[in-house]
Amino acid sequence: MARPHIVIIGAGFGGLSAALRLAGADADVTVIDRRNYHLFQPLLYQVATAGLSPAQIASPIRAILRRAANVRVVLGKVNGIDKQRRIVMVEDSEVAYDQLVVATGARHSYFGHDDWEGVAPGLKKIDDVTGIRRRILTAFEQAEHTTDAQARRRFLTFVVIGGGPTGVEMAGAIAELAHVALRHDFRAINPGDARIVLVESGSRVLSAFPPMLSEAARGSLERLQVEVRVGRPVTRCDAMGVTIGEEPLEAATIVWAAGVMASAAAQWLDVEKDRVGRVMVGPDLTVPSHPEIFVIGDTAHVFGADGRPLPGLAPVAKQQGAYVAQVLRARLGGRAVPAPFRYRNWGTMATIGRRAAVADFGWLRLDGTLAWLLWGLIHVSLLIGFRNRLVVILDWLWSYITFQSGARLITGPGSH
Ligand SMILES: Cc1cc2nc3c(=O)[nH]c(=O)nc-3n(C[C@H](O)[C@H](O)[C@H](O)COP(=O)(O)OP(=O)(O)OC[C@H]3O[C@@H](n4cnc5c(N)ncnc54)[C@H](O)[C@@H]3O)c2cc1C
Numbered sequence: 001m002a003r004p005h006i007v008i009i010g011a012g013f014g015g016l017s018a019a020l021r022l023a024g025a026d027a028d029v030t031v032i033d034r035r036n037y038h039l040f041q042p043l044l045y046q047v048a049t050a051g052l053s054p055a056q057i058a059s060p061i062r063a064i065l066r067r068a069a070n071v072r073v074v075l076g077k078v079n080g081i082d083k084q085r086r087i088v089m090v091e092d093s094e095v096a097y098d099q100l101v102v103a104t105g106a107r108h109s110y111f112g113h114d115d116w117e118g119v120a121p122g123l124k125k126i127d128d129v130t131g132i133r134r135r136i137l138t139a140f141e142q143a144e145h146t147t148d149a150q151a152r153r154r155f156l157t158f159v160v161i162g163g164g165p166t167g168v169e170m171a172g173a174i175a176e177l178a179h180v181a182l183r184h185d186f187r188a189i190n191p192g193d194a195r196i197v198l199v200e201s202g203s204r205v206l207s208a209f210p211p212m213l214s215e216a217a218r219g220s221l222e223r224l225q226v227e228v229r230v231g232r233p234v235t236r237c238d239a240m241g242v243t244i245g246e247e248p249l250e251a252a253t254i255v256w257a258a259g260v261m262a263s264a265a266a267q268w269l270d271v272e273k274d275r276v277g278r279v280m281v282g283p284d285l286t287v288p289s290h291p292e293i294f295v296i297g298d299t300a301h302v303f304g305a306d307g308r309p310l311p312g313l314a315p316v317a318k319q320q321g322a323y324v325a326q327v328l329r330a331r332l333g334g335r336a337v338p339a340p341f342r343y344r345n346w347g348t349m350a351t352i353g354r355r356a357a358v359a360d361f362g363w364l365r366l367d368g369t370l371a372w373l374l375w376g377l378i379h380v381s382l383l384i385g386f387r388n389r390l391v392v393i394l395d396w397l398w399s400y401i402t403f404q405s406g407a408r409l410i411t412g413p414g415s416h
Contacts, residue, residue, distance in 0.1 A: 003026060003027050003028050004026075004027045004028070004098040004099065004332065005027070005028050005029075005030065005096065005097055005098050005099075006022060006027050006028070006029045006030070006097065006098065006099045006100075006101070006328060007029075007030045007032065007088055007095055007097035007099075007100050007101070008029065008030070008031045008032070008100075008101040008103060009032050009033075009078050009088060009100070009101070009102050009103060009104055009265075010032075010033060010102070010103035010104040010105060010263075010297070010299075011031050011033040011035075011038050011061045011064075011073075012038065012039070012041075012103060012104075012105050012297060012298075012317065013297060013314045013317035013318045013321070013382075014101075014103035014105075014296040014297030014298075014317035014318065014320055014321040015031060015033070015101065015103035015296075015297075015321060016031075016038055016061075016064060016065075016321065017317065017318040017319075017320075017321025017322050017325070018101050018103070018296070018321035018322070018324050018325045018328075019031050019065060019068065019071050019321075019325075020064075020065070020068065020325075021321070021322055021325030021326070021329075022068075022070070022071065022325050022328065022329070023065075023067065023068030023069075023070065023071060024068070024069075024070065025070065025325075025328070025329055025332055026332050026333075027070065027099075027328070027332055028070055028072070029068070029070055029071040029072065030071075030072045030073075030074055030095060030097075031061065031065065031071060031072070031073050031074070032073075032074045032075075032076055032078055032088065032090055032095065033061055033073075033074075033075065033076075034075070034076065034077040034078070035061075035075075036060055036061055036062070036075050037058040037059060037060050037061060038058065038059050038060075038061055038064060039057065039058050039125070039126065040057040040058065040059075040382075040383065041123075041124070041314070042314060042379055042382065043056075043057045043379070043396075044057065044123045044124070044126075044128075044129045045123060045129070045166060045169045045170045045173055046173065046400075047126070047129040047130065047133060047407070048123055048128075048129040048132040048133050048136070048170065048173075048255070049133070049136065049170070049173035049174055049176075049177050050133050050136070050137065050177060050181070050407045050408040050409075051173060051177075051181075051399060051400060051403065051407060052396065052399050052400075052407055053399075053407045054126045054129075054130060056392075056395060056396065056399065058126060061073050074090060074095065076090040076091050076093070077090065077091055078090055078104070078268070079091065079268075080268050081100070081102075081265075081268040081269055081293075083269060083270070083290060083293065086098065086100075086292070088100065097292075098292065099292050099293075099294075099328055099331075100292060100293045100294065101294045101295075101296065101321075101324055102265045102268075102269070102279075102293065102294065102295045102296070102299060103295075103296050103297045103299065103317065103321065104263035104264075104265050104299050105262075105263055105297060105298045105299060106260040106261060106262050106263060106276075106298035106299065106312055107124060107260065107261055107262075107263065108122035108124060108256060108259065108260060108261070109259040109260055109261035109276065110256070110258075110259070111258075111259055113237065116237040116256065117256070119237055119238055119239055119254055120161060120237050120242075120254040120255065120256040121135075121255065121256060122255070122256040122257065123166060123170070123255070123257065127412075130411060130412055131412060132253075132255055133407075133409075133410075134410050134411065134412055135252075135253045136158065136174065136177070136253055137408060137409075137410045138410055139155045139156070139158070139252045139253050140155070140156075140178075140182060140186065140189070140191055140194075141410070142155045142252070143155035143156045143189050144186050144187070144188050144189050145188075150250075152189065153195075153250065154240075154241065154250040154251060154252050155252045156189065156191075156193055156194045156195060157194070157195045157197070157241070157249065157250060157251040157252065157253075158174050158194060158195070158196045158197070158251060158252075158253045158254075158255070159197045159199060159234075159241070159242050159249065159251045159253070159254045159255070160174070160196070160197070160198045160199070160254075160255045160257055161199050161234050161237075161242070161254065161255065161256050161257060161258045162199075162200065162256065162257035162258030162259070163198055163199070163200025163202065163204070163205035163206065163207070163228070163230065164205075164206065164207070164208070164257060164258075164350075165206065165349075165350035166257040167198055167200070167205070167255075167257035167258070168198070168205055168206060168217055168221065168350050168352055169350060169351055169352070170255055170257055171196055171198040171221060171226045172220070172221060172224055172226065172351070172352040172353040172356075173353065174194075174196050175194075175196050175221075175224040175225055175226050175353065176224065176353050176354060176403075177191075177403075178191045178192060178194035178196065179191070179192045179194075179224070179225065180403060181403035181408070182408075195227065196225070196226045196227065197226075197227045197229060197249065197251070198221065198226055198227065198228050198229065199229045199232075199233075199234055199242070199244055200228070200229070200230045200231075201230075201231070201232060201233035201234070201258075202230065202231075203230055203231055204218070204230055205217055205218055205221070205228060205230065206350055206358065208311065208348065209348065209350070209358060209360050210360060210365060212365065213358040213359075213360055213365055213367060216358055216367035216368075217350065217352055217358050217367070220352040220353065220356040220358075220367070220368075221352055223356075224352065224353050229244055232244050232245035232247075233245070236248075237254060241254070242254060260276065260298070260312065261276050261277050262276055262277035262278040262279070262298060262299045263277075263298075263299050264277075265279055265295060265299045266278070266279045266299075269287060269290075269293065269295075271287050271288070272288075273301070274301045274309070278298070278299060278300055278301035278309075279295040279299060279300055279301060280301050281294070281295050281300050281301065281302060283302075283340030283341060284327060284337070284340055284341065285300060285302065285320055285323065285324055285327075285341055294324045294327075296317060296320035296321055296324060297312075297316065297317030297320060297321070298312040298317065300320065302316075302320070302341065302343075304343055304345075305342065305343070310343050311348070313348065314382050315345075315346060315382065316343055318382070319341075319343055319344065320341060320343075323338070323341045326338050345362065346361070346378070347359055347360055347361035347362070347378075348360050349371065349374065349375045349378065350375075351372060351375045354372075354400060354401075355368075355369055355372055356368055356369065356371070356372055357371040357372040357374070357375040358371055359371040359374050359375065380392070380393055
């Protein structure tokens, strides 16, 4: 008799966590992803600000799953699911499943201003961040070249929209690039004159953190000479710059870090979704009336112990992937399935430049250098499948401390 076929869509934090734990199970497993690599999204901002190179934050899926003999990898873009026939549509082919895990993550949302995407790219894919890196580095080049003072000011103004962890990290990293990494590289301009503006429509940055940590983050940003503008939204965004509330601000580089939307999984499955498109799943992470379909990670709406939906974080996706593998293994072995999923929160953190971070462990709140060291340790613990964590850590540390100039490359379309 054929072994059951488990299909996992998405080799992000959730999908890979499930696949790795299904290695050696009595089932055939197929992992489908539109990319051939797993991306460590928490460090995308470092590629965008020329601190790291793309290869330092991505790892081939086949290499990660090399030792899992029962796991097959398919490179392809999923564009639909037929629940009745138990089929996944991958470009122009079909893959049949007995059990399905959907872990397709999230994408940007411009809150109805999709036309802003061209001028204010977000951070999600390698191509996004190498594009942002190109814009930032080109802006310094153009500022160096122009003799028009107003144009120079525009080239040296960088706006980051959204004061969540990604926006805070991005603004801090642009400030360090300008004030430290590029310090000696130009002749006509002083890169340190760059104006970095972080715009948050709410009343404080890092609103998911306790107010004292928001204040600490704001202080750290201001020490890096980032202007923090809270309380007014961006109302216009185009090639000349932005308008914050009523106030226009000329800027050549705008980065979007303000919102995400779940992948299209709810449409594929034709099931109930929340405001940001996440599939409403049950406590065992399955779709109502379909115990054979699990949805996890950024694509799933799951309630936490406090009755609020769990945040879109890597540890949430990883724990859900591990849980689903446990359920599937229990089903395969005819054993009782585990109790409903429960998220273990080991804390949330955000970093501001190379020396400061904020960390909220519930029982302990930290900011400054100690929080930064913890941030580094926790990020390394999140690494999935990078062959040798020690090599990766040393590689990152070296690049991080030296502001390696090798990553400061202007590449891609329009870079001549
Ligand atoms: C810039 C940024 C910074 C972040 N920083 C942090 C942080 O510091 N700490 C933290 O905990 N979390 C952070 N996160 C969030 C974290 O990365 C996500 O919560 C996590 O990646 C979710 O895991 P996932 O498995 O649900 O989705 P993902 O990891 O996004 O994986 C989804 C996978 O599905 C694939 N896929 C999508 N659609 C299709 C399709 N149609 N066909 C085939 N394959 C498809 C994708 O290629 C991808 O490989 C950050 C996210 C971003 C964007």
